[in-house]
Structure formats: structure tokens, C-alpha cells
Amino acid sequence: MKTAIYPGSFDPVTTGHLNIIRRAAKIFDKLIVCVMVNVGKNPMFSLEERVDLIRMVTKDLPNVEVDGSDMLLAEYAKTIGNCVIVKGLRAGSDFENEFQMAMINHKINPDLDTMFLTAEHQYTYLSSSMVKELGRYQVELSDFLPEQIIPIVQQRIRTTIQGGK
Numbered sequence: 560m561k562t563a564i565y566p567g568s569f570d571p572v573t574t575g576h577l578n579i580i581r582r583a584a585k586i587f588d589k590l591i592v593c594v595m596v597n598v599g600k601n602p603m604f605s606l607e608e609r610v611d612l613i614r615m616v617t618k619d620l621p622n623v624e625v626d627g628s629d630m631l632l633a634e635y636a637k638t639i640g641n642c643v644i645v646k647g648l649r650a651g652s653d654f655e656n657e658f659q660m661a662m663i664n665h666k667i668n669p670d671l672d673t674m675f676l677t678a679e680h681q682y683t684y685l686s687s688s689m690v691k692e693l694g695r696y697q698v699e700l701s702d703f704l705p706e707q708i709i710p711i712v713q714q715r716i717r718t719t720i721q722g723g724k
């Protein structure tokens with residue numbers, strides 16, 4: 560069985576992430592979307608909330624599992640066993656960072672390979688941080704976020720703005 564892990568911060572999951580999830584789910588027998596802790600980022604949603612949001616938007620995909628972990632990705636992959644990492648590449652700017660991470664993960668866990676799916680053109684500019692920024696200015700988010708989670712994200716942005724005043 561071919562299993563892949565799609566790791567990220569997903570704060571929150573965007574239509575760009577979902578596009579990668581759908582495509583990877585067709586390629587692999589099982590896809591584990593894993594929300595990881597990124598110490599460099601101060602997330603808007605907790606790890607558990609991010610897991611729940613991804614579960615909401617992947618309900619129709621039977622071979623997709625959603626998990627959360629504070630482990631190092633290369634160590635997490637060992638707990639899964641025979642698997643590969645899948646990542647999305649938006650533009651040249653993603654490449655350098657992703658290339659470095661793939662090398663490091665491979666060094667820590669030599670059985671672990673990383674495969675890349677290129678973003679579809681309509682998502683190349685899309686990131687979770689851009690969505691949060693646009694949401695602050697009441698921009699329509701339907702091209703950027705899965706429909707089910709838009710009200711939840713808008714509500715959180717409003718609370719965050721109020722809390723910051």
C-alpha cells in the first residue's frame with residue numbers, strides 16, 4: 560500500500576491545500592494530512608482546531624486521514640512506516656526552502672523521500688497568511704477558502720482584531 564504524508568501548518572486550510580490533497584489522494588492509496596507545530600509561526604487556530612477544519616473539508620475523501628503532531632516530521636514518518644512526504648510547490652520561492660527541508664528529512668530518516676506536486680496556476684499566489692490578511696479587510700474569501708470554513712475563519716479574524724484593540 561502506498562501511503563503519503565502531507566504536512567503543513569494549515570492555519571487555516573486553503574483551496575490551494577485542498578487542491579494538493581485531492582490530487583495526492585488520487586495518486587496514493589492513503590494520504591495522511593498532518594498538522595505540524597511550527598515554532599516560527601504564531602497560529603490563529605490551535606492544532607486541534609486546524610485538524611477539525613481539515614476533517615470538515617475532506618469528509619468526502621475516504622482515503623484521507625487527518626492527524627496532528629508536535630513531533631519532528633522525519634520522526635513522525637517513522638511512526639507511520641513505509642511512506643513518502645508530499646508537498647506543494649507554488650513558485651520558485653518555495654523551492655529553496657522545500658529542497659532544504661527534503662534534504663534534512665532524508666538525512667534524519669534515510670528511508671524518507673519527498674515528492675512535489677506543482678500548484679495549479681490559480682493557487683500559486685495563495686497562502687494561509689494572505690487569506691488572514693485579506694479577511695481583515697472583509698475581502699470575499701470564496702476563491703481562497705473551502706466554503707464550509709469561511710464563516711469560522713471570518714469569525715476568528717473578527718475576534719482576533721477585537722482582541723488586539
Ligand code: ADP
Nearest residue numbers: 566567568569575576646647678682685686687
Ligand atoms: P502556508 O504557506 O499557506 O502557511 P503551509 O505551511 O500550511 O502553507 O503549507 C503546507 C504545504 O502546502 C507546503 O508544501 C506548501 O508549499 C503547500 N501549499 C501551501 N499553499 C499552497 C497552494 N496555494 N498551492 C499548492 N501548495 C500549497
